[in-house]
Amino acid sequence: MVYLDHHATTPVDPRVVEAMLPYFTVAFGNATSRTHRFGWEAREAVERARRQVALLIGAGAREVVFTSGATEANHLAIAGAAAAAPTDRRHVVTVATEHRAVLEPCRQLGASGWTVTELPVDPTGLVDLDAVARAITPGTALVSVMLANNEIGVLQAVAEIAPLAHARGALLHTDAVQALGRVPVDVAALGVDLASFSAHKLYGPKGVGALYVKRGVEKRLAAPVRGGGQERGLRGGTLNVPGIVGFGAACDVAGREMPDEARRVGALRDRLWQLLQERAGGVSMNGASAPRLPGNLNVRVAGIDGESLHVGLTEIAVSSGAACTSAEPSHVLMALGLDKTAALASLRFGLGRGTTAADIDRAASHVADVVAHVRRSSPVARLAAAGAGR
Numbered sequence: 385m386v387y388l389d390h391h392a393t394t395p396v397d398p399r400v401v402e403a404m405l406p407y408f409t410v411a412f413g414n415a416t417s418r419t420h421r422f423g424w425e426a427r428e429a430v431e432r433a434r435r436q437v438a439l440l441i442g443a444g445a446r447e448v449v450f451t452s453g454a455t456e457a458n459h460l461a462i463a464g465a466a467a468a469a470p471t472d473r474r475h476v477v478t479v480a481t482e483h484r485a486v487l488e489p490c491r492q493l494g495a496s497g498w499t500v501t502e503l504p505v506d507p508t509g510l511v512d513l514d515a516v517a518r519a520i521t522p523g524t525a526l527v528s529v530m531l532a533n534n535e536i537g538v539l540q541a542v543a544e545i546a547p548l549a550h551a552r553g554a555l556l557h558t559d560a561v562q563a564l565g566r567v568p569v570d571v572a573a574l575g576v577d578l579a580s581f582s583a584h585k586l587y588g589p590k591g592v593g594a595l596y597v598k599r600g601v602e603k604r605l606a607a608p609v610r611g612g613g614q615e616r617g618l619r620g621g622t623l624n625v626p627g628i629v630g631f632g633a634a635c636d637v638a639g640r641e642m643p644d645e646a647r648r649v650g651a652l653r654d655r656l657w658q659l660l661q662e663r664a665g666g667v668s669m670n671g672a673s674a675p676r677l678p679g680n681l682n683v684r685v686a687g688i689d690g691e692s693l694h695v696g697l698t699e700i701a702v703s704s705g706a707a708c709t710s711a712e713p714s715h716v717l718m719a720l721g722l723d724k725t726a727a728l729a730s731l732r733f734g735l736g737r738g739t740t741a742a743d744i745d746r747a748a749s750h751v752a753d754v755v756a757h758v759r760r761s762s763p764v765a766r767l768a769a770a771g772a773g774r
């Protein structure tokens with residue numbers, strides 16, 4: 385099976401595994417044990433990883449807070465900022481196409497009396513900057529806008545949103561999970577206060593992530609997970625030393641290889657799009673013409689039953705939406721204005737480090753065969769496909 389679902393997760397790079405291994409067995413110490421070598425060794429490894437993550441995102445090492453992943457990082461940013469916000473700031477602004485790991489904590493705030501603005505997007509998936517400016521009020525505590533979308537790969541103009549949020553005294557958070565390792569991410573240039581990352585999206589292990597907390601912004605966060613005071617009190621719990629080491633190593637590799645890899649993967653993505661148009665026909669790109677991740681392609685297939693399409697695709701691993709919610713029509717595609725049928729008949733391709741030109745050729749042929757088969761077996765689909773493009 386050809387794996388084309390790198391937005392869901394990525395395999396751990398063998399170089400990352402190698403870096404992690406000693407921290408399971410030999411150097412297994414608790415990074416907060418201060419009285420012996422085992423603890424010091426673990427601590428040193430964690431601090432090295434912190435510098436590696438910081439380097440890739442353009443932050444200072446002290447601005448990196450390790451978490452169990454991006455869901456927790458988003459929660460720390462959103463629930464943490466809300467809990468510390470002054471009582472006259474009980475409003476949060478976000479976007480309809482955010483990952484549920486952002487939408488859910490925002491909605492949780494809504495359930496506890498906050499006002500939540502979920503801004504719509506245009507048909508390409510981008511939020512309108514004037515709408516963002518209008519939505520932010522002196523009562524806004526936090527604005528959360530993702531950098532790269534996990535389904536359609538489009539890149540929001542986060543750097544342009546920063547002055548809008550700051551002019552009103554609000555904090556700006558970005559879920560930058562899908563961008564890291566795929567396109568350059570510089571938190572200082574973006575002007576964000578908080579940014580979430582996850583190791584397993586860039587060939588690191590699952591269950592480890594980080595929140596960038598701009599220097600000074602920690603005073604505006606009340607940590608939801610407290611305990612032994614780890615991570616300067618922002619995230620309690622024994623540190624996942626092997627995971628953190630793996631995250632650092634993954635950032636190190638990505639920093640060195642990203643420019644070439646982005647070019648290579650971008651060319652393969654363009655080839656996939658070309659081949660799908662030639663061989664399958666009746667396909668349109670979701671989020672077309674917006675700036676996007678090099679390895680992302682999201683296409684809808686006209687006049688086809690989404691379920692038959694997905695069931696038929698036995699030779700490639702793709703998805704119809706975020707991995708956690710694949711049974712439902714994607715809320716991201718619905719926000720672009722697609723109806724339920726079109727959203728379900730959409731395919732998210734995520735190309736990655738292991739993807740080859742042969743994989744792309746095979747994937748395009750397989751999709752074309754399955755589409756043709758589904759169209760042949762459904763008269764309704766044939767009629768609709770004949771009308772596609774109008």
Ligand SMILES: Cc1ncc(COP(=O)(O)O)c(C=O)c1O
Pocket residue numbers: 391392452453454455456483485530532533534559561562581582583591592593
């Ligand atoms: C944009 C985005 N945010 C957050 C997450 C959640 O990350 P994690 O799996 O580390 O909790 C994901 C991954 O599914 C994602 O794609």
